[in-house]
Amino acid sequence: METLILRKEQLPQFIEHLRREYRVVGPVKKGNLVVFAEISKAEDLQLDYVTTMIPPKKVLLPQRETILKFKFENETPKVEQPAVDGKIVLFGVHPCDINAIKVLDKVLIEGEFKDPYYAQRRENTVIIGLNCTKAGEYCFCTSFGTGPGAKDGFDILLTDLGDRFLVEVGTDAGKKIVEGFKELSKAEDADIAKRDEILKKVAESIKRRIKTENLETLLLEKINDKIWQELADECLACGVCTTVCPTCFCYGVIDRVSADFKEGERIRYWDSCMFLEFAAVALGGNFRPGRDARLKHRMYHKLVYIKQQHGVFGCVGCGRCVEFCVKHIDPVDAVTRLSGD
Numbered sequence: 001m002e003t004l005i006l007r008k009e010q011l012p013q014f015i016e017h018l019r020r021e022y023r024v025v026g027p028v029k030k031g032n033l034v035v036f037a038e039i040s041k042a043e044d045l046q047l048d049y050v051t052t053m054i055p056p057k058k059v060l061l062p063q064r065e066t067i068l069k070f071k072f073e074n075e076t077p078k079v080e081q082p083a084v085d086g087k088i089v090l091f092g093v094h095p096c097d098i099n100a101i102k103v104l105d106k107v108l109i110e111g112e113f114k115d116p117y118y119a120q121r122r123e124n125t126v127i128i129g130l131n132c133t134k135a136g137e138y139c140f141c142t143s144f145g146t147g148p149g150a151k152d153g154f155d156i157l158l159t160d161l162g163d164r165f166l167v168e169v170g171t172d173a174g175k176k177i178v179e180g181f182k183e184l185s186k187a188e189d190a191d192i193a194k195r196d197e198i199l200k201k202v203a204e205s206i207k208r209r210i211k212t213e214n215l216e217t218l219l220l221e222k223i224n225d226k227i228w229q230e231l232a233d234e235c236l237a238c239g240v241c242t243t244v245c246p247t248c249f250c251y252g253v254i255d256r257v258s259a260d261f262k263e264g265e266r267i268r269y270w271d272s273c274m275f276l277e278f279a280a281v282a283l284g285g286n287f288r289p290g291r292d293a294r295l296k297h298r299m300y301h302k303l304v305y306i307k308q309q310h311g312v313f314g315c316v317g318c319g320r321c322v323e324f325c326v327k328h329i330d331p332v333d334a335v336t337r338l339s340g341d
């Protein structure tokens with residue numbers, strides 16, 4: 001993998017270089033939070049962030065999008081599929097979120113059903129990752145090997161070495177970008193050693209851990225454990241945990257039709273398996289009427305079912321579902337209690 005150096009004072013020019021071809025979306029400060037938003041200059045970026053509340057998946061799978069519009073003209077329906085956004089650089093994406101996008105790719109592109117809207121956005125998107133130089137209170141990425149350093153899934157990967165960024169090139173798209181920016185210099189062995197030292201320190205600082213060995217077997221054995229009811233008694237079924245999760249992809253679809261039935265649009269929006277209505281079916285049936293069933297389903301989907309279906313864990317240990325849950329309901333704590341460790 002090609003390794004280069006971008007000096008920090010060159011960042012504004014590098015962003016300008018990207019903006020010639022792409023819209024650039026990166027972490028920016030908003031109130032007390034950091035959010036992914038479009039930037040117009042390097043100064044907008046908040047690259048020392050730990051975690052955003054809403055993950056960058058919102059760019060690839062928007063919270064709400066019109067997937068088709070229809071109109072009747074002389075009794076004939078005319079259907080139009082709105083164009084998806086143009087070329088985007090997702091800048092400063094942390095390794096857990098890069099790995100979450102890999103999970104979404106497996107489910108929404110490589111799975112049984114291809115999501116054309118997601119696939120097209122993904123094709124238009126370049127990922128410039130940013131290795132973590134500090135961990136948050138709730139992170140447990142080391143359990144899944146999804147952080148604090150990224151191994152793949154990026155086009156370009158940056159590591160903040162203090163006065164400069166180490167630049168690693170992961171794909172042809174990344175190569176084209178760095179080749180078009182002549183100011184980069186070659187990295188030395190010392191730069192790579194410094195990256196490794198930073199990542200080792202961050203990894204050592206992460207104390208929260210899920211034992212992934214035999215996790216599937218453990219959870220399937222404990223499917224009727226009383227812990228699920230105990231956690232459900234705390235849970236408010238608000239759905240925040242799924243909204244902030246970088247690998248949650250479930251959505252609902254509604255049609256908005258004009259009063260004269262002549263035109264309308266089909267909208268999809270993020271849904272949540274934590275909501276009572278999510279598994280409701282006709283004639284008043286519901287596959288998961290209880291909060292215990294819904295909470296258990298969420299945890300099992302992340303830790304068992306996605307692994308069974310797609311070969312990877314559906315959790316990347318970003319910690320958002322714990323941090324932003326008002327009750328701090330925690331998969332690490334749940335698994336630790338179940339395993340008796």
Ligand code: SF4
Pocket residue numbers: 234235236237238239240241242274324325326327328329
């Ligand atoms: S965020 Fe917490 S309280 Fe809300 S649904 Fe999820 S687990 Fe329950």
Ligand code: SF4
Pocket residue numbers: 241244245246247248302314315316317318319320321322331
């Ligand atoms: S389940 Fe929680 S910790 Fe795991 S990826 Fe989703 S939000 Fe992050």
